[in-house]
Amino acid sequence: MAAVLDAGSVRHFEELLQKSDKSLLVVHFWAPWAPQCAQMNDVMVELAKVHPEVTFVKLEAEAIPEVSEKYEITSVPTFLFFKSSQKIDRLDGAHAPELTKRVQRHASNTAFPAAPNSTPKEDLKVRLKKLINVAPCMLFMKGSPQEPRCGFSRQIIGILNKHNIQFSSFDILSDEEVRQGLKTFSNWPTYPQLYVNGELIGGLDIVKEMEASGELDTMCPKAQSLEDRLKALINKAPVVLFMKGNKQVAKCGFSRQILEILNNTGVGYDTFDILEDEEVRQGLKTYSNWPTYPQLYVKGELIGGLDIVKEMKESGELVSVLKGGQ
Structure with a gap:
C-alpha cells in the first residue's frame, strides 16, 4: 500500500485494524493545529513509498476521542504500531529517524506472502x-x-x-x-x-x-541548543503562552482559566503546547526558574502563571502589559 490512509471514524479505524491481519499497521494520532504533525505526515508519505507492504494511517486525535482515550493518547504526534489487531509498540513525539527505524524493524519481522497482482518492488x-x-x-x-x-x-x-x-x-x-x-x-x-x-x-x-x-x-548543519530553542520559542510572538493544550482545547483547568482571561483582553497571543515536547516542558522550568504551567511571556520576558495573571487583571494592569508587547 503506497499511500497514507485517513481514518475518519471509529468504525473506519476498526475496519483498518481488522484488515491489517498479520501485516504492520502504523497509526499517526495527529492534530491540524500542530506543525510537528504536518511534518510527520510528510514523513509517513515517504515511508509509505519505501514500505508499500505496511499500512500507514493518520487519525485526528481530537476528532475521534473514543479511539484516543482507548489508547491513552494525551499529546500529538503519537504513533501506535499494530500487528494482528494488537498494539505492539508506541512512539510519542516528532522523531522522524526513530519512526523510520521502528517501521523498518517491525516490518522486517513480518513475513509477507507474494500477492499475484502486487505492485512491483521499488527499484x-x-x-x-x-x-x-x-x-x-x-x-x-x-x-x-x-x-x-x-x-x-x-x-x-x-x-x-x-x-x-x-x-x-x-x-x-x-x-x-x-x-x-x-x-x-x-x-x-x-x-x-x-x-x-x-x-x-x-x-x-x-x-x-x-x-x-x-x-x-x-x-554539516548544527543542531540548535536547547537554550537557543527556548529563546526562539518565547520570542516567536510578542505574547506567548506555554500551556497544556492550545487555544481551541485546553488540557488542564489552569490553562483553561488563563485562556479565558487572555481572550477577554482582546490582545493577540500565540500558544505552545508543552505536552507535545518533553524537552521544552522540562527545560523551560529551569530556564525561567518557574516550576509550573501555564507560563506567560511578553517580549521574551516571563510575566508569570495563572495567579500572577489574575492579580494583574484585578489590578487593571494586564491589558497595558500585554499591549506593551505589541
Whole structure:
C-alpha cells in the first residue's frame, strides 16, 4: 500500500485494524493545529513509498476521542504500531529517524506472502537515493545513535555529537538489501558512511580528517541548543503562552482559566503546547526558574502563571502589559 490512509471514524479505524491481519499497521494520532504533525505526515508519505507492504494511517486525535482515550493518547504526534489487531509498540513525539527505524524493524519481522497482482518492488537505486536524502546530514551505521553496534559507528557518533551536528541515521543491520546495495551505489565498501545533501562524504577516517581541519563544522548543519530553542520559542510572538493544550482545547483547568482571561483582553497571543515536547516542558522550568504551567511571556520576558495573571487583571494592569508587547 503506497499511500497514507485517513481514518475518519471509529468504525473506519476498526475496519483498518481488522484488515491489517498479520501485516504492520502504523497509526499517526495527529492534530491540524500542530506543525510537528504536518511534518510527520510528510514523513509517513515517504515511508509509505519505501514500505508499500505496511499500512500507514493518520487519525485526528481530537476528532475521534473514543479511539484516543482507548489508547491513552494525551499529546500529538503519537504513533501506535499494530500487528494482528494488537498494539505492539508506541512512539510519542516528532522523531522522524526513530519512526523510520521502528517501521523498518517491525516490518522486517513480518513475513509477507507474494500477492499475484502486487505492485512491483521499488527499484533499489531509487530507494537508496531517497534514503540518503531523508535529511541534510545522513549517517548509515550499525545500530542507532543511542545504541551503536560497532566501534567505528560509536566513534563517528561521538564526533558528530561533540560538534553538535544535526543528523539522521539508518541502521544498515536492519536491511541487508540496503547494506549491500549502498556499497555498490556509492562505491564505498565499509560502514559507517556519512552523506551531506545527498553526497557521500566518507567514513570514520574522512570524518576525523574533516574534524581536524575544521571543515566538519562548516559543512554539516548544527543542531540548535536547547537554550537557543527556548529563546526562539518565547520570542516567536510578542505574547506567548506555554500551556497544556492550545487555544481551541485546553488540557488542564489552569490553562483553561488563563485562556479565558487572555481572550477577554482582546490582545493577540500565540500558544505552545508543552505536552507535545518533553524537552521544552522540562527545560523551560529551569530556564525561567518557574516550576509550573501555564507560563506567560511578553517580549521574551516571563510575566508569570495563572495567579500572577489574575492579580494583574484585578489590578487593571494586564491589558497595558500585554499591549506593551505589541
